[in-house]
Amino acid sequence: MYSWSIVPLAEKALISRIRGRAARRRGVAAGIGDDCAILEIPNGQQALVTTDFSLEGVHFRREWHPAEAVGHRCLTRGLSDIAAMGGNPIAAFLSLAVPPKMPQSWVNQFVKGLLRLADSFHVSLAGGDTAQSPGGVLADIVVVGSVPKGKAIRRSGARPGDRVYVTGALGGAAATLKLLFSGRKLRPADFPCHFHPTARIEVGRFLLEKGLASAMIDLSDGLSTDLTHICEESGVGAEILAPTIPCASIGKPAREVELQFALHGGDDYELLFTAPRGKRVPSRIAGVVVSQIGHITRHKRIVLMNDQGVRFELRPRGWEHFK
Numbered sequence: 306m307y308s309w310s311i312v313p314l315a316e317k318a319l320i321s322r323i324r325g326r327a328a329r330r331r332g333v334a335a336g337i338g339d340d341c342a343i344l345e346i347p348n349g350q351q352a353l354v355t356t357d358f359s360l361e362g363v364h365f366r367r368e369w370h371p372a373e374a375v376g377h378r379c380l381t382r383g384l385s386d387i388a389a390m391g392g393n394p395i396a397a398f399l400s401l402a403v404p405p406k407m408p409q410s411w412v413n414q415f416v417k418g419l420l421r422l423a424d425s426f427h428v429s430l431a432g433g434d435t436a437q438s439p440g441g442v443l444a445d446i447v448v449v450g451s452v453p454k455g456k457a458i459r460r461s462g463a464r465p466g467d468r469v470y471v472t473g474a475l476g477g478a479a480a481t482l483k484l485l486f487s488g489r490k491l492r493p494a495d496f497p498c499h500f501h502p503t504a505r506i507e508v509g510r511f512l513l514e515k516g517l518a519s520a521m522i523d524l525s526d527g528l529s530t531d532l533t534h535i536c537e538e539s540g541v542g543a544e545i546l547a548p549t550i551p552c553a554s555i556g557k558p559a560r561e562v563e564l565q566f567a568l569h570g571g572d573d574y575e576l577l578f579t580a581p582r583g584k585r586v587p588s589r590i591a592g593v594v595v596s597q598i599g600h601i602t603r604h605k606r607i608v609l610m611n612d613q614g615v616r617f618e619l620r621p622r623g624w625e626h627f628k
């Protein structure tokens with residue numbers, strides 16, 4: 306209603322552009338074009354729903370991040386939350402507010418990056434909203450997925466004695482951000498973990514199907530903060546061995562990042578999970594390296610042990626808003 310008067314033609318054109326590009330796939334009975342999308346949730350499954358903001362100046366800067374990478378990272382945030390429950394993504398919804406003077410090419414590239422990633426995960430962009438922003442670009446992504454009834458992997462399932470694992474390597478995204486802050490111009494292709502992070506959907510699904518993980522979370526805020534979330538929700542503590550934490554390598558030639566980035570840096574979108582001691586967790590799942598980094602304890606604090614066997618308390622020092 307009223308859209309003929311308040312929505313400028315450019316926005317109508319944008320929606321029809323997106324509509325033309327967005328494939329409708331399995332699980333989506335009706336996508337863009339009606340008042341609601343209609344999704345099929347497979348028999349015996351539950352719906353997963355997650356929502357994440359990508360705000361200019363908070364999550365990205367136009368002078369640092371190509372529009373296509375902003376679109377990619379925007380959707381990765383949502384897909385990674387689905388991965389963290391062991392779920393299967395079905396559809397994404399994009400609410401996008403763009404300032405009036407924004408070049409059309411920026412928006413086109415943003416949508417291109419987002420849709421390319423959606424295609425690669427067979428996820429449909431099934432709706433959204435479009436508006437003018439009085440400030441910077443605001444993008445909110447909603448992803449809907451599904452999981453077998455009662456089987457979603459929660460943050461609350463870790464028990465004393467469980468082993469703690471991470472996928473991939475950590476700290477690369479935050480270490481790249483530090484380079485950007487220092488004024489370095491970077492080639493996105495040399496820093497994929499920052500500009501084009503991958504949600505670990507297949508790993509999450511494997512862990513769920515094999516019944517391996519007792520608790521799981523995706524590493525969006527940093528290991529120290531996200532492990533604290535698992536420990537708090539599960540009512541347990543953890544002991545982590547510093548030398549076993551896989552530190553990312555970034556740049557060309559590639560250099561390994563300092564441990565501090567792996568401990569506290571956000572935006573890696575790897576998975577952090579726990580598994581009971583008796584379970585055999587493969588050292589590689591769906592092509593991604595899986596590392597054991599410690600175990601869950603009864604004492605409600607997180608201890609970091611260095612290579613000399615000295616113990617420190619590890620406090621959550623990852624990303625937090627409003628601090």
Ligand code: ADP
Pocket residue numbers: 306308320323336337338339340341398399400401430431432433434435
């Ligand atoms: P309504 O007024 O009913 O919200 P809109 O004109 O905002 O309808 O949207 C028309 C259709 O286009 C809807 O299906 C909506 O989900 C979709 N849509 C609008 N903006 C976007 C966007 N940024 N990305 C994807 N789909 C969008």
Ligand code: MG
Pocket residue numbers: 433434435
């Ligand atoms: Mg609308």
